[in-house]
Amino acid sequence: MRSNDNWNEEDELDTFDESTETDNRKNPLRKVTKEQEKRIKELTERLEKFERQERESTVSKVLESKGVNSKAARLVLKDLDEVNEEAVNNWLRDNGDLIGYTAQEEQEAKPNVREFSRQDSATQFAATPDASDEYVDLLQNYDGHSEEELLSIIQGIANKIQ
16 A cells, blocks of 8 residues: 655654744753853953963063063063963073163173272282181180090191291
8 A cells, every 4th residue: 555645754854943842932952052152252261361461471570570671571472382481581592682681691701800800909908817816716615525626726726836
């Protein structure tokens, strides 16, 4: 027997619609999903903003500690993927001349003739401590417990006098 129905199983499966299933009510899962997607987007934007501020702050602090104008942070941030104090210091060492920065290590490596001259003049006429002053201090602090210690002090004084 042949059926006269023109019903096609594939046609009905292809036209299945969730909205007809819920009788004109919105699907609650879709609503929750949209709310979660919106919340994820908001949180992602806030996180990106926080990360951007953190990067800018780190670079600005390092630049300020080095005596560099913090406006140079924009230039540094363009070149660095990962921002931390070491990365900024490396950038300054490699590219500091672009913003007029000279590394402290280079500045300290150059001998400061004026400083050496000042130290030399301060110590040139200074009185040097006499070794006998050292032995006088030892004798004054001698507590009388050990004869060997006393003999050692006296021998040291005798050797200095000769």
